[in-house]
Amino acid sequence: MGTVYEKTATSPVNIAVIKYWGKRDTNLILPTNSSLSVTLSQDHLHSKTTIRASPDFEKTRLWLNGVEDTDIEKNKRLQNCFRETRRLRKEYEEKLCKDKGADNVIPLSEYNLHICSENNFPTAAGLASSASGFACLAYTLSQLYELPISTTELSKIARQGSGSACRSLFGGFVAWEMGSKDDGSDSQAVQVAPQDHWPELEALICVVSDAKKGTSSTEGMQNTVNTSTLLQHRIEHIVPLRMKSMIKAIHERDYQKFAEITMQDSNQFHAVCLDTSPPIFYLNDVSRAIIRMITEYNSSNPERKLKAAYTFDAGPNAVIYTTSENIPGIINLIAKYFPSNENTSEYFSDPFQLFVGKTIGEQPLPLGFNDQIIPVFPKGSVKQILHTKVGEGPKVVAGEYDGLLNKQGC
Amino acid sequence: MGTVYEKTATSPVNIAVIKYWGKRDTNLILPTNSSLSVTLSQDHLHSKTTIRASPDFEKTRLWLNGVEDTDIEKNKRLQNCFRETRRLRKEYEEKLCKDKGADNVIPLSEYNLHICSENNFPTAAGLASSASGFACLAYTLSQLYELPISTTELSKIARQGSGSACRSLFGGFVAWEMGSKDDGSDSQAVQVAPQDHWPELEALICVVSDAKKGTSSTEGMQNTVNTSTLLQHRIEHIVPLRMKSMIKAIHERDYQKFAEITMQDSNQFHAVCLDTSPPIFYLNDVSRAIIRMITEYNSSNPERKLKAAYTFDAGPNAVIYTTSENIPGIINLIAKYFPSNENTSEYFSDPFQLFVGKTIGEQPLPLGFNDQIIPVFPKGSVKQILHTKVGEGPKVVAGEYDGLLNKQGC
Numbered sequence: 023m024g025t026v027y028e029k030t031a032t033s034p035v036n037i038a039v040i041k042y043w044g045k046r047d048t049n050l051i052l053p054t055n056s057s058l059s060v061t062l063s064q065d066h067l068h069s070k071t072t073i074r075a076s077p078d079f080e081k082t083r084l085w086l087n088g089v090e091d092t093d094i095e096k097n098k099r100l101q102n103c104f105r106e107t108r109r110l111r112k113e114y115e116e117k118l119c120k121d122k123g124a125d126n127v128i129p130l131s132e133y134n135l136h137i138c139s140e141n142n143f144p145t146a147a148g149l150a151s152s153a154s155g156f157a158c159l160a161y162t163l164s165q166l167y168e169l170p171i172s173t174t175e176l177s178k179i180a181r182q183g184s185g186s187a188c189r190s191l192f193g194g195f196v197a198w199e200m201g202s203k204d205d206g207s208d209s210q211a212v213q214v215a216p217q218d219h220w221p222e223l224e225a226l227i228c229v230v231s232d233a234k235k236g237t238s239s240t241e242g243m244q245n246t247v248n249t250s251t252l253l254q255h256r257i258e259h260i261v262p263l264r265m266k267s268m269i270k271a272i273h274e275r276d277y278q279k280f281a282e283i284t285m286q287d288s289n290q291f292h293a294v295c296l297d298t299s300p301p302i303f304y305l306n307d308v309s310r311a312i313i314r315m316i317t318e319y320n321s322s323n324p325e326r327k328l329k330a331a332y333t334f335d336a337g338p339n340a341v342i343y344t345t346s347e348n349i350p351g352i353i354n355l356i357a358k359y360f361p362s363n364e365n366t367s368e369y370f371s372d373p374f375q376l377f378v379g380k381t382i383g384e385q386p387l388p389l390g391f392n393d394q395i396i397p398v399f400p401k402g403s404v405k406q407i408l409h410t411k412v413g414e415g416p417k418v419v420a421g422e423y424d425g426l427l428n429k430q431g432c
Numbered sequence: 433m434g435t436v437y438e439k440t441a442t443s444p445v446n447i448a449v450i451k452y453w454g455k456r457d458t459n460l461i462l463p464t465n466s467s468l469s470v471t472l473s474q475d476h477l478h479s480k481t482t483i484r485a486s487p488d489f490e491k492t493r494l495w496l497n498g499v500e501d502t503d504i505e506k507n508k509r510l511q512n513c514f515r516e517t518r519r520l521r522k523e524y525e526e527k528l529c530k531d532k533g534a535d536n537v538i539p540l541s542e543y544n545l546h547i548c549s550e551n552n553f554p555t556a557a558g559l560a561s562s563a564s565g566f567a568c569l570a571y572t573l574s575q576l577y578e579l580p581i582s583t584t585e586l587s588k589i590a591r592q593g594s595g596s597a598c599r600s601l602f603g604g605f606v607a608w609e610m611g612s613k614d615d616g617s618d619s620q621a622v623q624v625a626p627q628d629h630w631p632e633l634e635a636l637i638c639v640v641s642d643a644k645k646g647t648s649s650t651e652g653m654q655n656t657v658n659t660s661t662l663l664q665h666r667i668e669h670i671v672p673l674r675m676k677s678m679i680k681a682i683h684e685r686d687y688q689k690f691a692e693i694t695m696q697d698s699n700q701f702h703a704v705c706l707d708t709s710p711p712i713f714y715l716n717d718v719s720r721a722i723i724r725m726i727t728e729y730n731s732s733n734p735e736r737k738l739k740a741a742y743t744f745d746a747g748p749n750a751v752i753y754t755t756s757e758n759i760p761g762i763i764n765l766i767a768k769y770f771p772s773n774e775n776t777s778e779y780f781s782d783p784f785q786l787f788v789g790k791t792i793g794e795q796p797l798p799l800g801f802n803d804q805i806i807p808v809f810p811k812g813s814v815k816q817i818l819h820t821k822v823g824e825g826p827k828v829v830a831g832e833y834d835g836l837l838n839k840q841g842c
Contacts, residue, residue, distance in 0.1 A: 251696075252703060255665040286661075286709055293662060293707040299692075300727040301699045307717045317710040 027130060029166040030072040033158035033416040035149055036061045036189045036196065037225070037341045039284040039333060040264055041291035043239075044247045044257065049098075050206040051185045054247065055261040057198045058214065058268050059189045060343065062225060063413030066371065069154035070419070071139040071162045079134035086155075087140045102182035103160055104135075111167040130167055149227070149339065156183030157190030161416035173415070177211035193217040193414035195272045197265065217414045220275050222345040226352060227408040228360070230308045230338040239336040242295065242302045249299040256294060277345055281320075281331035284343060288333040308360065308403045309338045311396040315359055316342065319352070322390040349409065350385075356407055357383030363402035371408045437540060439576040440482040443568035443826040445559055446471045446599045446606060447635070447751045449694040449743060450674055451701035453649075454657045454667065459508075460616040461595045464657060465671040467608045468624065468678050469599045470753065472635060473823030476781065479564035480829070481549040481572045489544035496565075497550045512592035513570055514545075521577040540577055559637070559749065566593030567600030571826035583825070587621035603627040603824035605682045607675065627824045630685050632755040637818040638766060640718045640748040649746040652705065652712045659709040666704060687755055691730075691741035694753060698743040718770065718813045719748045721806040725769055726752065729762070732800040759819065760795075766817055767793030773812035781818045 036059040044054035082104070084091045094100050111131040118127045139158060141151050160180035164171065177188035181198075188211040189196040195216075201209030237245075246253050264283050271279035295302040305313075316332045323329055330344040330352055344352055353370070361383055362369035370382060387393055446469035454464035492514070494501045504510050521541040528537045549568060551561050570590035574581065587598035591608075598621040599606040605626075611619030647655075656663050674693050681689035705712040715723075726742045733739055740754045740762055754762055763780070771793060772779035780792060797803055 251670050252662045252665060252700065255662060255669075259665075260661050282709075289709070289711045290662065290707050293703040296706055297700050297703040299696055299699070300731075301723060303720050303723075306720075310713050310716075313711060313713075321710075 026074055026076045027128065027133075027166060028072060028074040029162050030070065030419045031158060031162040031165055031416050032064055032068045032070045032419060033154045033161055033190050034061045034064045034193070034413050035067040035143075035151075035154045036186065037333060037335065038186065038189070039280070039331075039343070040261060040268055040287050041335075042186055042198065043243045043291050043294060044253060045185070045243060047204070047206065048244065050209075051099075051181050051183075052206050052209050053185060053198065053200045054253070055257045056200040056265050057186070057189070057261075058265060059186070059196050059198075060223070060225070061190065061193045061196060061217070061413050061415065063410045064417075065413070066408055066410045067141075067143050067149060067154070069139060069141050069151065069158040071137065071155075071158040073138075073159075073162045073166050074136045075130045075133040075166060076136075077133050079136060082134045083136050085136075085138045099156070099183045100159075103156065103163065103179055106179045106182065107160065107163040107167055107169065110169050110171065114167070114170060149229075152184040153186040153190050156180050156187035157416060159183060160187070161191060165418055174210050174212055178206060178209065181206070181209060181211075191415055194219055194412060197269065214269050215272050217412050220272070220412065222275075222347075223277075224344060224346055224349055224409070224411045226340075226342040226344065226349065226356070227406075227410065228312060228340040228342070228356060228404045229406040229408070230306070230312075230340065231403060231405055232306055232338045236304050236337060237302045242298070242336065245302065246294050246298045250294050250297040252297045253294045256290060260290065278328050281328035281343070284331040284333050292334065304336050304338060305334060306338045308399060309334055309340060311359065311399065312340045312342075312356075312404075314396050315355060316352075318392055318395040319355060319388065322392065323388060324390065351388060353382055353407060353409070354385040355387070355391075356404060358387070358398070359396055360399050360404035361401050362404075369406060371406065436484055436486045437538065437543075437576060438482060438484040439572050440480065440829045441568060441572040441575055441826050442474055442478045442480045442829060443564045443571055443600050444471045444474045444603070444823050445477040445553075445561075445564045446596065447743060447745065448596065448599070449690070449741075449753070450671060450678055450697050451745075452596055452608065453653045453701050453704060454663060455595070455653060457614070457616065458654065460619075461509075461591050461593075462616050462619050463595060463608065463610045464663070465667045466610040466675050467596070467599070467671075468675060469596070469606050469608075470633070470635070471600065471603045471606060471627070471823050471825065473820045474827075475823070476818055476820045477551075477553050477559060477564070479549060479551050479561065479568040481547065481565075481568040483548075483569075483572045483576050484546045485540050485543040485576060486546075487543050489546060492544045492547070494547045495549070509566070509593045510569075513566065513573065513589055516589045516592065517570065517573040517577055517579065520579050520581065524577070524580060559639075562594040563596040563600050566590050566597035567826060569593060570597070571601060575828055584620050584622055588616060588619065591616070591619060591621075601825055604629055604822060607679065624679050625682050627822050630682070630822065632685075632757075633687075634754060634756055634759055634819070634821045636752040636754065636759065636762060636766070637816075637820065638722060638750040638752070638770070638814045639816040639818070640716070640722075640750065641813060641815055642716055642748045646714050646747060647712045652708070652746065655712065656704050656708040660704050660707040662707045663704045666700060670700065688738050691738035691753070694741040694743050702744065714746050714748060715744060716748045718809060719744055719750060721769065721809065722750045722752075722766075722814075724806050725765060726762075728802055728805040729765060729798065732802065733798060734800065761798060763792055763817060763819070764795040765797070765801075766814060768797070768808070769806055770809050770814035771811050772814075779816060781816065 038057050038059040040058040042053050042057035046052050046054050084094050108131045115127050157180050164176050173191050177191045181188035189198050192213040195214040196211050197214050198211050268283050313332055316330045320328045329348045330342050333341050448467050448469040450468040452463050452467035456462050456464050494504050518541045525537050567590050574586050583601050587601045591598035599608050602623040605624040606621055607624050608621050678693050723742055726740045730738045739758045740752050743751050
């Protein structure tokens, strides 16, 4: 067996505060509007990918969460990422060859690959696993191939795997600039602010049970593009202003503005889904009750300040962005109205040990909070609460023992 | 006791297919867009109002569903209707006086009134009782006062009680033209087509249980006007086109077009509610499942034709417009997925005797219908199905024994 070249890396999940919904080019994955997201800590949620290249591999193979995908030839999005990174590797090899001579170049661009990728969270939780997954694929390939390109350049490749994957290539606060060129060469991710820019900003993810699998976002967004009579107005007149205001709010750490736009844009995204024919629904009765609860929490506090901001992607899960000091109060609210049907350690994932010696869901409600605003939901309506914060971008995992390929026997 | 003058009349409910949502003048109740509705048969749903005028009444009093409203002085909308009809009566009396002499004129405009009004359906069902109620008040007053005005003129008075009440003054298919004048003199209802224009068109009303009383439409629509960034686009660019297409579809009895616009406009109304800050929700999980069921019913039939059109007002109840031949199949679907928790006679109100000898909810599903599209809901999720059709406008009830005032001891 010849020499084996291998790299392993992890990539984060990102949750948008200005939503991506609609493509102007479905092949290159060019969006109809710019979007902006917060990268979440990889301590909680990440994809991990090991890629091995060898002249001995007869074909390129992919294992996803331990199961081989035998249909990768037909997966255009995967092939886009392979083709683009190989092309860049090839160019790099030619340059190396010229500079240092052919003996000093390993022709990785000609080797087949074995790729193993897994998420440390259930795909079923609906937490945008394709964004972290494709970001991880593109990043790990770029590392294995030692590509001499910027992260923003790399984001254009990840984008062709899954649109929002381009945003998972940076930590902190990330804009996906929609661009205007037909070839997609200006549709890319840029970092708006780094991970440590706003240390007080934290997130709570409420994993909401849902009987029915909703419309896939790939299919749903094009139905919206084709049938909604409101989307075009959002794209042309609303999102550009919101992008500017949101970037300013982040730069100034203006939580009031950040929260206001976050909620407005989540609502508008679901509004254009509803304006689609036939309509697309991602929010269910539990999601809507969480919105009512957060609205009451924001309007009943004595300072009349926004203290929490909800946002929902293409599913019923709520992500609540708030600042550190409000986390215990919000968790208490969630646990009161959406109690656990399991033991607390599974229900609540809290690495920051907020509730030492206290029982969540049994603390008094905030002063002025109308406790009749929503009913107490059946146990298990919220399956899990994850407490997390702003995180860093993809990183190489040191040490070969971290690789996934041998562990899974693939 | 002096002479008593009395009139009793009934008025229908109307369900819009192009929705009214937003006022440009909250005092005169001038809308931000035109709207269009179908008047439903009074056999099922109506308001009934008796008004008595007498020189002996010390003050004007109002009983609503048997309970006196002792705060009518402060009810601006009621006072609008009283003031406008009295003013017209006064003019009429002056004219009569001039033509026939003072002895031949009864000065009804100077008398106080006793008004008794009731709905033959529970207000809690959320079936737009204020529209039929105010239409009935305005109509009964116009009859008692013998006002020499057209129904369209009268509609401007009813409009000042409750916006959509103006549409309940006509039978059949009714447009509320938004008008452009500041004084509201061109914001009025006109009949698009009479009651017997499209005899095949029928309606099924699904009364959906809901734990929480939603935002009132009066409050909700102004929140949308003030905060939605999509509403203005709907008002300026979408509704005017839809009004034209809908009127054409009705004139041509084009059910495909009628159904398409009806569903699109219901969806868009709920979309702008969701685009409001904080968002307004009227659809719940049952409403959304009804939408999915109708969507599947429309897309799975072999002819690929729209056979049913849902529409939802400011609440979770579905109104399904369809044509006669599809009624049994749709009722069967509803009863299968949203079974009754009571006896069938209360669950299903069907004067047309569609199911003689058969059991609803147990007929086979239509060929090609994916029965997994929604789950079977808990019994009672739909409380009642009402089968009704296009109906006539307000009418005077002959015979004094029909009056409500004595019966209720008021």
